[in-house]
Amino acid sequence: MSKLYARRRARNFILMSLSIGATVVGLGWLVLVLGALLWNGFTSLSLQVFTEMTPPPGSAGGLLNPIVGSLIMTGLAVAIGTPVGILAGTYMAEYGRYAKISMVVRFINDILLSAPSIVVGLFVYEVVVRPMGHFSGLAGAVALAIIVVPVVVRTTEDMLMLVPKELREAATALGVPRAYVIAHVAYRAARAGIITGILLAVARISGETAPLLFTSLNNQFFSADLNAPMPSLPVVIFQFAMSPYQDWQNLAWAGALIITFAVLALSIAARALASRNIQ
Amino acid sequence: MVDIAFQAGAVGTAEDISRAKILSRLHSRDAIFRALTLTAAIAVLLILGGVFVSLASGAAPALRTFGLGFLYTEVWNPVTDQFGALAPIYGTIVTSTIAMLIAVPVGLLIALFLTELCPPILRRPIGIAIELLAGIPSIIFGIWGLFIFAPFLQRTLQPALIDLFGPIPVLSSLFAGPPYGIGMLTAGLILAIMVLPFITSISRDVFDATPPVLKEAAYGIGCTTWEVMRFVVLPHARVGVIGGVMLGLGRALGETMAVTFVIGNAHRISASLLAPGTTISAAIANEFTEAVGDLYTSSLIALGLILFFITFVVLAIARYMLLRLERRLG
16 A cells, blocks of 8 residues: 555656656746847847848848838738728627627638748739739738738637627617627727737737748848838848858847847737736 | 618608618618628638638649649659659658657646646746747747757757667667758757747646646545646546647648758658758748749649648647637636
């Protein structure tokens, strides 16, 4: 009996140690990645990075044109993707909450949410780049917009579901039509949550590289022309990191640091907003 | 309600008529808004349908030329226009398998730590840290893998593996060849770090959903923490854990940038895990803009179609599992 007991205790001890070990290793590994990023990023970061164009190999420069390109495409993608996402989420939470089509859309949307982003790039290449005949910033924005939609659909639906039905009933009892109940009561109650979703979507697309590789391509020069290839931060990081030139590799680290900070800031802002919404 | 007022207004006084006008305007706006939201919901379905249709039409020339043989041919030769998907498919499966073999046990153990062992003060910060890490773009892991992790493996782990398994018959071919640093093993390890946060956070959520009464009952009859975990929490959370693991697998299969940096992009199948290889997504990312000729481009799109199909199936299973769990809980 006591032998069995000792064996059970030993087994428990081993697995609990493994559990603690796994946590230390897992978190430590992630800390190593971030540490290396901070170290290499900060040693390459300077004011120049934000004020100068991407240089030819062997000379100094910055990342101004890809930063601007990323901002333009991200802004446009949010402008295209957010309305579609909010409206679709509204249908699923308000008009068609129990409709069969909402079930299907919910299922498909969840799949799109984690579908490989490179496939989105191929899709946009087929439907935008090929008919237009050339790569363009517009195609890049469309590709990012397709990634924005499922994120916004999901959060909008979830947040509208949280709005108490008594609020809607009270408005409806006053004779307010459904569309006005949604616009003036449900949206208002869920506003912080919906903005959270948009922030999360921006965080998601600001690091996306794969869908931009063959839609917006890249551009060595400053370009705000949506009809021409447009540089973006992730694509430039990819190109510069894979190059054999030390200057370019340093700029890639600096760019990676900028993106990570942007993404972390957006996710933390989204979290803060979401926790305020729940209260 | 609106309808009744609208119909009655037609035969009333001037005031009634103006009221009816306003009501009918509200009514039509409501209908328009409803139609708009429904259109947007259908647009989500159209995106998925559009992806399938456009990839299939883009892949058609390659699939017509090579037929089903595309799936099991290893040759990838842009010069002679001979293309087969076997090497990228093999690479995708091998790297994802390595990733899951590491990330699943480690993720479950971390979830166990967070739910059962962790001091309450640390639970929230660690949980939040893990969720934030899930959002870090894959290109960051790629650049880290290329500049820091791969050279580190080349100096330490890979020579050690080659020495260790060299004398053993079967394993020696798995760990054969010079330590390049980059290769399938490196890509698999980086994928493991990337999917770890997903598996951990979903497992933690489903572990937390176990009714405390069940756990207390098990502790009450003298179970150890591990026994409570193994015989109460895990069976209860099984469906959710499988869903989370499949979700992680979906990510690993389709992950592009982190792999592209460290896989080496070699279209051949080597027994050795240390050799460079390629995955479906890495092949597309590396070659698509340089692909000349319709057949080359079309073959890459066919690769994309295969990838989309595989991840679609995996993610559909994941969502189905998680949906079943939600229904049971709610």
